Amino acid sequence: MKVLVIYAHPEASSLNGALRDHALQHLRKAGHEVQLSDLYAMNWKATLDAADFPERDPSQPFHASLDSKLAYANGSQSADIAAEQAKLEWADTVIFQFPLWWFSVPAILKGWFDRVYAYGFAYGVGEHSDHHWGDRYGEGKFAGKRAMLLVTTGGWASHYSARGINGPIDDILFPIQHGLLFYPGFSVLEPMVVYRTSKVDEARYGELCNELEVRLDTLQSAPVIPYRRQNHGDYAIPALELKDHIKGGEGGFAIHLAD
């Protein structure tokens, strides 16, 4: 495999740092090629702004998506953005590792998506017609690649259970797994979620390493989350609502999973 690890934690001497090092070592030992984007260590610029498009016409109002489209098309994006896009093109498998901060990714990782996911690269791809609404949600630049989240949280598993007060972890991660990974074409593996990080002692850390190794060894073989593909008959176009005969009367994130 060619594995890209996108890593967003501020401290190397941490549980996240240890799990990352364990993963890199395990993957390399198994003969895989690995690239790491350590966003904090890279001092990754989190904020998408006009400076990302150095050749844009400064007399015109900045328009995030149109400026992105132009710069991606004519190869004039900021170099740090283009370098991350090249890593994504290279990889067949991408792991996103981060602590869950306020029920989402840390800002530095959100900014990686905001900036690297250019118009023409991760969205705005493909034909828009009455039977095809862009190459997205199951199609797109990353079709054929796999992605997995590796997430840590201080909260308890029960707080993120089906009836837990934070909401079910699958629903909290839906905007990321469905909206950021499946959207541009990734096949999305089940996430590995580590709860109650402050209680991880040596014994628990050993268990987590074992679990991580199993997940890494099955990145290419494990079943993926069966999100429904947009342009293959389940959705009305252009309304993009699930057709009435599928899970009629139901709503919510879960209806976008095939049975």
Place this chain on the structure above:
Amino acid sequence: MKVLVIYAHPEASSLNGALRDHALQHLRKAGHEVQLSDLYAMNWKATLDAADFPERDPSQPFHASLDSKLAYANGSQSADIAAEQAKLEWADTVIFQFPLWWFSVPAILKGWFDRVYAYGFAYGVGEHSDHHWGDRYGEGKFAGKRAMLLVTTGGWASHYSARGINGPIDDILFPIQHGLLFYPGFSVLEPMVVYRTSKVDEARYGELCNELEVRLDTLQSAPVIPYRRQNHGDYAIPALELKDHIKGGEGGFAIHLAD
């Protein structure tokens, strides 16, 4: 009212900029006090890191929450963080205005939450016992204050409907409205969501201004989203799962709304 507007859009000459200016003008004309945090104009630092805590011991590993706790307690946080906290203390009403980027807030706004929401300020507040799990989800520093999202998106309303492919807008916003606003005690108003921004012509813009004025005029009177309070009997503590006799057998975000 004392209204704080947290605004995260990179371009003043935009639909968001126009709506913001309209809102500020309308609120001031009605005699309210208004403060604005224009995150792009302020060049807000998005990334939470050790530099946010200038008096920390650099020989120790950085720990986001413990360093935040110490610095908040001894008044040694970075000045930009303390200034935003003071605005939140001052306000009785907070409006968060942003374009929906990748089904969440822009990185610069995520970084505002990551950094301003300190330990002891927005989390880690209050007693933890077998009947009270911190002052959160309905209690906390912001109890008695109201908050509302003002969100724009290029997508169609149907794409965000109950059966829309992106998922229902209420579910997409749940980690923000419930996890970032209700959590530290805000009463949360229904969001104002503007769809298909690229199709907003003069007539539609007039409608949006009218809708916005109504929302601003009813900030203190409109009903709030009836999220369940954590420490008032609906949840088992410390598992924090909804008790069996309430919506038994159901799961998902919606069970956290009272009937």
